[in-house]
Amino acid sequence: MKKTIILKIDSENPEPEKIGLAAGVIRQGGLVAFPTETVYGLGADALNSKAVRKIYAAKKRPLDNPIIVHVAKKEDVYRLAEDVPKFAENLMNHFWPGPLTLVLKASSIVPRVTTGGLDTIAIRMPSHKVALALIREARTPVAAPSANLAGRPSPTIAEHVIQDLYGRIDVILDAGPTNIGVESTVLDITRDPPQILRPGGTTYEELKEVLGKVSIHPAALAKSEIHVKYARSPGMKHKHYAPKAKVILVEGEFNAVINKVRELAEQHAKAGEKVGILATDESSSRYNVGIVKSLGSRRNLASAAKNLFKLFREFDEDKVDIIIAEGIPQEGLGLAVMNRLRRAAGYNIVKAD
Ligand code: AMP
Ligand code: MG
Secondary structure: OOOOEEEEOOOOOOOHHHHHHHHHHHHOOOOEEEEOOOOEEEEEEOOOHHHHHHHHHHHOOOOOOOOOEEOOOHHHHHHHEEOOOHHHHHHHHHHOOOOEEEEEEEOOOOOOOOOOOOOEEEEEOOOOHHHHHHHHHHOOOEEOOEOOOOOOOOOOOHHHHHHHHOOOOOEEEEOOOOOOOOOOEEEEOOOOOOEEEEOOOOOHHHHHHHHOOOEEOHHHHOOOOOOHHHOOOHHHHOOOOOOOOEEEEEEEOHHHHHHHHHHHHHHHHHOOOOEEEEEOOOOHHHOOOOEEEEOOOOOOHHHHHHHHHHHHHHHHHOOOOEEEEEOOOOOOOHHHHHHHHHHHOOOOEEEEO
């Protein structure tokens, strides 16, 4: 087991000596978990294949699942990628720094291990002050997937990183809870119209406003697993975001959903299972069996994004056998939340009507 250094760091004014220490670790080929505005990331020097390989090992991540490369300035895009389309500049101006990842043709300086063997590279500029300071000081692009064990819910507080990766990585920078709570939106701009491969912190509506036309990969919306052959973003095909308990997702009209969740909760409780219910503020008082947790109000889907992964981990601590989750509207951040819920449920979806 490695000695992992945990450093509390100021999220608005990160202390230079702490950034210096962490950046030194990155430069020397080590692993640093750090906060971004979406979730905590696990960073290594993106141009050092030996360092990037350590990310896969620490996370037990399948080698064909590529890693997003984080930069602190737009100019870096032009050395990491080739054939950057003109409208990419427009997207960067609108959404960077922020939760939008652009998939581009990779340049030859990028190690294949970083791109999971693909000829494309995914790049973003995060807006979190700690992330930006770390990348700047490391003076190299930073490859960083979410800082969790592969398949587990992404970490939104440092405690989650400690649970999964303590003793497996060099440094954890703890700046408190992340703001958005779901990962970035992955947008493939090698095609026309650009296509969302993974919905996330930048909404479909926002992208549409800037691009005019944007498509969504069927797998990102799909209610059933896609065939591996179609996985242009390999993360799509791996089991993901899942708590230890089995998850059932109930979708449909609000009142029908509540009735169905009640029915399922009673059934499973009768069968002797410990039941968790993932509800919303508008519905949580309607359940009388199981441990009920709320994602927040249905009128504020940003709160659902912020709470989702934390509540999954809380249900694990409660040792529930099954989580029955209410579907929420797919608008705004709701699309990203529903994508994570469907994947966590392993497409075990019940239609209520
Ligand atoms: P995470 O590891 O949780 O940060 O997720 C990264 C996501 O970005 C995964 O779904 C990856 O498959 C996707 N991704 C990373 N690089 C690429 C790429 N070059 N092309 C397509 N998708 C990518
Ligand atoms: Mg991840």
